[in-house]
Amino acid sequence: DARILALANQKGGVAKTTTTLNLGVALKDMGARVLAIDLDPQSNLSMSQGIDVEGLGHGMYHVLTGATPIADIIDVREIDIAPAGIELAGAELALSAAIGRERSLERALRPVRDLYDYILLDTPPSLGLLTINAMVAAEGVIVPVQCEYLSLRGLAQLRGTLQQVRENLNPAVDIVGILPTMYDGRTVHCREAVQMLEESFGDRVYRTRIGKTIRFAEAPVEGTSVIRYEPQGQAARWYRQLAREVAASPVGV
Amino acid sequence: DARILALANQKGGVAKTTTTLNLGVALKDMGARVLAIDLDPQSNLSMSQGIDVEGLGHGMYHVLTGATPIADIIDVREIDIAPAGIELAGAELALSAAIGRERSLERALRPVRDLYDYILLDTPPSLGLLTINAMVAAEGVIVPVQCEYLSLRGLAQLRGTLQQVRENLNPAVDIVGILPTMYDGRTVHCREAVQMLEESFGDRVYRTRIGKTIRFAEAPVEGTSVIRYEPQGQAARWYRQLAREVAASPVGV
Numbered sequence: 148d149a150r151i152l153a154l155a156n157q158k159g160g161v162a163k164t165t166t167t168l169n170l171g172v173a174l175k176d177m178g179a180r181v182l183a184i185d186l187d188p189q190s191n192l193s194m195s196q197g198i199d200v201e202g203l204g205h206g207m208y209h210v211l212t213g214a215t216p217i218a219d220i221i222d223v224r225e226i227d228i229a230p231a232g233i234e235l236a237g238a239e240l241a242l243s244a245a246i247g248r249e250r251s252l253e254r255a256l257r258p259v260r261d262l263y264d265y266i267l268l269d270t271p272p273s274l275g276l277l278t279i280n281a282m283v284a285a286e287g288v289i290v291p292v293q294c295e296y297l298s299l300r301g302l303a304q305l306r307g308t309l310q311q312v313r314e315n316l317n318p319a320v321d322i323v324g325i326l327p328t329m330y331d332g333r334t335v336h337c338r339e340a341v342q343m344l345e346e347s348f349g350d351r352v353y354r355t356r357i358g359k360t361i362r363f364a365e366a367p368v369e370g371t372s373v374i375r376y377e378p379q380g381q382a383a384r385w386y387r388q389l390a391r392e393v394a395a396s397p398v399g400v
Numbered sequence: 401d402a403r404i405l406a407l408a409n410q411k412g413g414v415a416k417t418t419t420t421l422n423l424g425v426a427l428k429d430m431g432a433r434v435l436a437i438d439l440d441p442q443s444n445l446s447m448s449q450g451i452d453v454e455g456l457g458h459g460m461y462h463v464l465t466g467a468t469p470i471a472d473i474i475d476v477r478e479i480d481i482a483p484a485g486i487e488l489a490g491a492e493l494a495l496s497a498a499i500g501r502e503r504s505l506e507r508a509l510r511p512v513r514d515l516y517d518y519i520l521l522d523t524p525p526s527l528g529l530l531t532i533n534a535m536v537a538a539e540g541v542i543v544p545v546q547c548e549y550l551s552l553r554g555l556a557q558l559r560g561t562l563q564q565v566r567e568n569l570n571p572a573v574d575i576v577g578i579l580p581t582m583y584d585g586r587t588v589h590c591r592e593a594v595q596m597l598e599e600s601f602g603d604r605v606y607r608t609r610i611g612k613t614i615r616f617a618e619a620p621v622e623g624t625s626v627i628r629y630e631p632q633g634q635a636a637r638w639y640r641q642l643a644r645e646v647a648a649s650p651v652g653v
């Protein structure tokens with residue numbers, strides 16, 4: 148059965164999509180079978196693999212509303228991708244009145260759970276229904292955190308939402324890892340931010356720190372992960388190191 | 401009557417909040433009366449001015465649901481701030497069934513429009529009901545755009561949403577300015593991104609480019625704008641230059 152991990156943080160631009168894709172590819176390179184799901188109406192994960200999101204027939208909107216089985220939309224790229232079309236922006240409203248609206252994704256994943264070793268869920272920068280669906284379907288949440296003050300402030304809200312999901316919908320879900328991203332060890336601000344993370348989350352903070360490099364912005368233009376874009380580069384090394392940590396950590400804390 | 405400008409871009413982490421605050425302070429330093437409104441449930445604008453968002457009695461949730469007049473929540477900081485408390489996360493659901501739900505903010509601003517020269521609206525990284533309310537209340541939208549590929553891809557969706565708001569709710573609203581942020585002229589990727597912006601938006605792209613500096617992350621820790629944090633610094637200069645451009649540009653394009 149697959150380990151289902153959600154990449155979540157309502158703070159925008161902290162590398163949720165970048166981590167979903169590159170962690171996925173690095174896990175695949177270790178021999179794992181990996182599916183990544185694009186739950187963000189911005190469709191950045193789908194775009195980052197060169198998928199034409201305007202021309203998609205069916206996407207995650209149709210899966211969540213029960214119109215299409217997820218197997219029908221899976222697109223095999225560097226890893227398997229369940230893409231988001233532009234209709235996904237309408238999912239929160241379409242689902243909000245449905246019975247069991249928070250379990251749509253969990254139901255949709257049942258038929259494919261045993262086909263993969265990892266299923267990674269990319270979420271939008273919000274704590275709305277799409278992210279809640281990811282927290283219900285997943286057993287663990289990886290939280291990318293930019294090493295900056297505003298990013299740290301949002302973690303209390305994220306923990307609060309996870310607590311509510313645990314109490315009402317999925318008793319097993321918890322933060323399994325905190326990933327410092329855009330790390331620049333030369334600045335005091337960044338080093339202090341990581342210290343604060345370690346004080347709050349202890350050994351759930353990955354030893355891997357993802358540094359800054361323009362390669363992360365360049366790779367999506369080519370529709371590839373940084374691992375394919377520059378296999379011997381620093382960015383690829385960081386995500387291979389993360390993949391080893393994720394694979395080694397026990398399921399759940 | 402105030403010029404009402406929304407800072408919007410559903411892409412996360414592109415400097416919407418940073419621009420709302422620092423443009424606001426720079427406009428104030430030019431002699432304008434400025435109100436900034438926090439419409440993001442993350443409350444980053446409120447936090448960046450040192451406001452205790454957990455301890456707020458009433459915030460923008462209560463204003464949008466009609467419980468409290470906006471004048472009652474205005475907090476005078478470097479500029480006047482209408483803060484967001486943690487309840488704002490529930491606003492989209494609370495408003496979604498209400499009649500005239502897209503006009504809640506427009507209604508709430510009527511009593512204070514003539515007290516200010518500028519009202520700046522900070523929005524969350526989404527195109528949901530809170531951002532729609534901002535687009536209905538505003539006459540212009542300033543779009544901060546990170547000079548990276550994924551950021552550019554989101555602009556088509558933003559324009560689509562604005563088109564729908566124009567056709568159904570507010571015929572006057574349009575993009576009045578595109579602000580290149582986190583600009584690093586040394587990378588080809590960034591220079592090309594700005595070229596693409598200028599090809600699509602022409603002279604609506606501000607001549608001001610906001611570069612990168614750690615000061616932007618440091619200032620919110622102190623609860624101040626970068627303009628107060630380091631008045632003679634580069635970051636303050638960039639936002640003073642932007643304020644001059646915004647003040648000089650005609651209302652609406």
Ligand SMILES: Nc1ncnc2c1ncn2[C@@H]1O[C@H](COP(=O)(O)OP(=O)(O)OP(=O)(O)O)[C@@H](O)[C@H]1O
Pocket residue numbers: 158159160161162163164165166187191270271272328329330357358359360361363364365410411412413525548549550551
């Ligand atoms: N380690 C890094 N160093 C430098 N740039 C990075 C890094 N990781 C991601 N980026 C770039 O920063 C931007 C934000 O990353 P990304 O889109 O993955 O974040 P996100 O959290 O998914 O954003 P959103 O909240 O909008 O979904 C992208 O343009 C990406 O290319």
Ligand SMILES: Nc1ncnc2c1ncn2[C@@H]1O[C@H](COP(=O)(O)OP(=O)(O)OP(=O)(O)O)[C@@H](O)[C@H]1O
Pocket residue numbers: 157158159160272295296297298411412413414415416417418419440444523524525581582583610611612613614616617618
């Ligand atoms: N020009 C800049 N150079 C470097 N860092 C910046 C710059 N502008 C903003 N930042 C930092 O980048 C992060 C994102 O900025 P900010 O929070 O203003 O973006 P946002 O678009 O409001 O994000 P969100 O989508 O989460 O609301 C913050 O930590 C901020 O301090």
Ligand SMILES: [Mg+2]
Pocket residue numbers: 163164165187191270271
């Ligand atoms: Mg993303």
Ligand SMILES: [Mg+2]
Pocket residue numbers: 416417418440444523524
């Ligand atoms: Mg913001």
